[in-house]
Amino acid sequence: MNINFKQQKTQKMERVLVAPSSTHGHFVKGAKNVINLDQVNETFLVEGDSVLETDNHTTLEMKGDCLITCQNVYNPFTEMYNKSKD
Amino acid sequence: MKKLEKLSTEQEKIMIETKDYWINLALNQNKKGIDKAKFEKGINWLYTDLLKKDVPKIVYCDSWISCLIVIDIFKKLKKDSVADSVADSVKNSVWNSVWDSVADSVGDSVRNSVADSVRNSVWDSVADSVRNSVWDSVADSVGDSVGDSVRDSVWDSVGASVRNSVRDSVRNSVADSVRNSVWDSVADSVWDSVADSVWNSVADSVGDSVGDSVRDSVADSVGDSVGDSVWNSVWDSVADSVGDSVRNSVADSVRNSVWDSVADSVFREYSYYVGFIDYGWVSFYDFFTKIGIINNDKFNKYKEFTEANCFQTYCYENYVFAIQPPLEIIKNENGQLHNIKKAAVEFSDKTCYYFINGRNIPEPTFIKLKEDKYTIQDFIKEQNEEIKSTSIAYLQEVKGDDFLVTFFKENLKEINTFVDKKDEKYLKGTTNGMNVGVYTLFKGEINNTNIAYVRCYCPSTDRMFFLGVSSEYNNAKDAIASLYRIPKKLKPYIQEINRQGERFSTCLTKEGKDLIKNLPKNDIEDLISITGDEYFSKIKYEY
Numbered sequence: 001m002n003i004n005f006k007q008q009k010t011q012k013m014e015r016v017l018v019a020p021s022s023t024h025g026h027f028v029k030g031a032k033n034v035i036n037l038d039q040v041n042e043t044f045l046v047e048g049d050s051v052l053e054t055d056n057h058t059t060l061e062m063k064g065d066c067l068i069t070c071q072n073v074y075n076p077f078t079e080m081y082n083k084s085k086d
Numbered sequence: 087m088k089k090l091e092k093l094s095t096e097q098e099k100i101m102i103e104t105k106d107y108w109i110n111l112a113l114n115q116n117k118k119g120i121d122k123a124k125f126e127k128g129i130n131w132l133y134t135d136l137l138k139k140d141v142p143k144i145v146y147c148d149s150w151i152s153c154l155i156v157i158d159i160f161k162k163l164k165k166d167s168v169a170d171s172v173a174d175s176v177k178n179s180v181w182n183s184v185w186d187s188v189a190d191s192v193g194d195s196v197r198n199s200v201a202d203s204v205r206n207s208v209w210d211s212v213a214d215s216v217r218n219s220v221w222d223s224v225a226d227s228v229g230d231s232v233g234d235s236v237r238d239s240v241w242d243s244v245g246a247s248v249r250n251s252v253r254d255s256v257r258n259s260v261a262d263s264v265r266n267s268v269w270d271s272v273a274d275s276v277w278d279s280v281a282d283s284v285w286n287s288v289a290d291s292v293g294d295s296v297g298d299s300v301r302d303s304v305a306d307s308v309g310d311s312v313g314d315s316v317w318n319s320v321w322d323s324v325a326d327s328v329g330d331s332v333r334n335s336v337a338d339s340v341r342n343s344v345w346d347s348v349a350d351s352v353f354r355e356y357s358y359y360v361g362f363i364d365y366g367w368v369s370f371y372d373f374f375t376k377i378g379i380i381n382n383d384k385f386n387k388y389k390e391f392t393e394a395n396c397f398q399t400y401c402y403e404n405y406v407f408a409i410q411p412p413l414e415i416i417k418n419e420n421g422q423l424h425n426i427k428k429a430a431v432e433f434s435d436k437t438c439y440y441f442i443n444g445r446n447i448p449e450p451t452f453i454k455l456k457e458d459k460y461t462i463q464d465f466i467k468e469q470n471e472e473i474k475s476t477s478i479a480y481l482q483e484v485k486g487d488d489f490l491v492t493f494f495k496e497n498l499k500e501i502n503t504f505v506d507k508k509d510e511k512y513l514k515g516t517t518n519g520m521n522v523g524v525y526t527l528f529k530g531e532i533n534n535t536n537i538a539y540v541r542c543y544c545p546s547t548d549r550m551f552f553l554g555v556s557s558e559y560n561n562a563k564d565a566i567a568s569l570y571r572i573p574k575k576l577k578p579y580i581q582e583i584n585r586q587g588e589r590f591s592t593c594l595t596k597e598g599k600d601l602i603k604n605l606p607k608n609d610i611e612d613l614i615s616i617t618g619d620e621y622f623s624k625i626k627y628e629y
Binding site: 018019022023024026037038040041043045046052054055056057058059060061062063064065066067068069070071072073074075076077081082083084085086 | 322326445466469470471472475515516535536537538544545546547553554555556557568569570571572573576584585586587588589590591592593594599602607610611613627629
């Protein structure tokens with residue numbers, strides 16, 4: 001229910017962005033701590049139970065510590081893997 | 087006091103009418119623009135009664151992008167050049183620092199809209215301030231105390247030099263005021279005041295008087311419904327698109343000059359009050375006002391303020407920037423922004439945003455699709471998977487599945503399909519459709535380069551994606567697994583993998599958790615993929 005005024009106004013401030021290059025962003029909410037381990041590859045260590053939220057996918061419940069990594073896609077013309085963006 | 091536990095038939099009718107009223111206001115009355123009388127009355131109330139501040143000057147902007155540029159220009163106003171003359175300052179200082187760099191990158195209508203907003207508001211501000219604070223008061227005093235001949239004599243002998251220095255010093259200070267006032271956002275004050283004085287008060291009253299089931303029912307039928315129709319599907323989508331267009335689609339000059347300076351401080355600073363963002367919660371309490379559960383004076387004023395139909399407001403110490411609602415807001419039957427013929431959202435300065443089934447697509451891509459000029463090369467060149475998927479959705483809707491097969495068939499051959507049959511419990515939160523877990527590998531050649539893609543479907547929305555993979559793979563299972571990456575040293579310790587879009591969440595064993603805390607940076611950066619068998623033995627939830 002998004003009727004809650006404070007929830008509506010603050011939800012994006014309380015969340016930690018773990019997908020800096022993503023258009024819509026993926027946000028960890030409720031974690032004890034979120035550590036950016038690798039700024040280039042966007043690898044994050046999330047400590048504690050949390051949820052992963054984004055605009056265009058179902059919210060993912062994350063039990064305990066976990067490692068957030070980014071999917072790569074292959075570019076045949078550069079013959080390199082790049083971070084997938086959506 | 088007995089709580090309201092069930093709505094009467096009449097109250098249910100009012101509930102539907104309330105929902106329709108607010109949706110209609112945002113999505114059908116938008117062409118009328120902001121009701122300036124209501125808005126200005128609301129700003130007076132907000133600043134005077136709630137914030138205990140002076141009434142600010144209101145700058146109306148034709149679109150979100152215009153507004154960001156206007157705020158950026160205000161923030162960059164230079165003291166010295168404003169002192170010389172406002173017209174010169176806008177022309178020279180601001181134009182040189184900001185305007186010239188963005189002029190080639192925005193359309194004429196946006197340019198004109200910004201020019202009008204800046205010129206009018208800065209000039210008016212200086213003129214008003216000089217007249218009100220200096221000229222009028224001094225003129226009265228001199229008029230009362232000095233005879234005409236003395237006044238004329240003094241004016242003739244010292245007038246020219248004094249006039250210039252007074253004018254310049256006044257203008258300097260006014261210029262400071264203009265510039266400083268847009269540095270001091272009052273977002274937090276507005277937030278606190280509205281939350282404390284308005285929202286908390288009505289929330290408590292409704293909580294005391296209405297049972298949970300009625301509250302939830304009204305929230306579903308009015309608050310969430312209006313919120314989804316107005317805030318989620320329009321405001322939030324346009325917000326993302328504005329961000330995208332400034333960040334990605336518009337020229338570097340705009341990004342550098344506008345985005346860098348206003349992105350963090352303005353665009354996402356959440357000084358969002360009295361705009362489409364408020365329609366959900368205001369409509370919710372409007373219903374309880376209409377059926378007599380609450381009658382809160384501050385809420386009633388805030389409601390009337392919201393009814394001015396402003397799309398978005400940025401509040402500063404002495405300035406309020408109000409964005410007119412879009413002229414066009416076109417949706418599909420599912421309530422998503424959608425138009426296959428033209429922009430789904432268009433502001434009056436011709437700023438356009440294109441959407442297919444709620445997904446934003448850049449204007450150049452939309453035009454190519456519409457004009458049948460979109461090629462497989464365009465598809466391959468596009469780096470954003472969501473835009474690729476939206477392009478496919480456009481082709482599918484406009485030209486049908488057969489065209490889509492032909493579009494890819496000319497360059498890609500279907501090689502292999504893998505179906506990951508998931509346990510029922512892992513389908514919770516997905517579409518539970520037949521496409522979940524179906525991966526098909528396609529391979530081909532373009533300009534002597536081997537290409538390969540895995541077609542898959544988003545389990546949350548069933549949107550189709552074609553993800554680039556290395557052509558070395560001959561089966562879809564290994565090919566899709568190759569896109570998962572993890573630090574090499576952690577590979578033996580993978581306990582479980584979950585996925586949300588392009589982000590993986592990997593749970594490690596205890597040994598893995600202990601290891602990661604002491605893993606050197608170069609080991610964290612050393613990523614490898616895993617085999618299809620390894621990947622699909624660990625993957626659980628996919629959204």
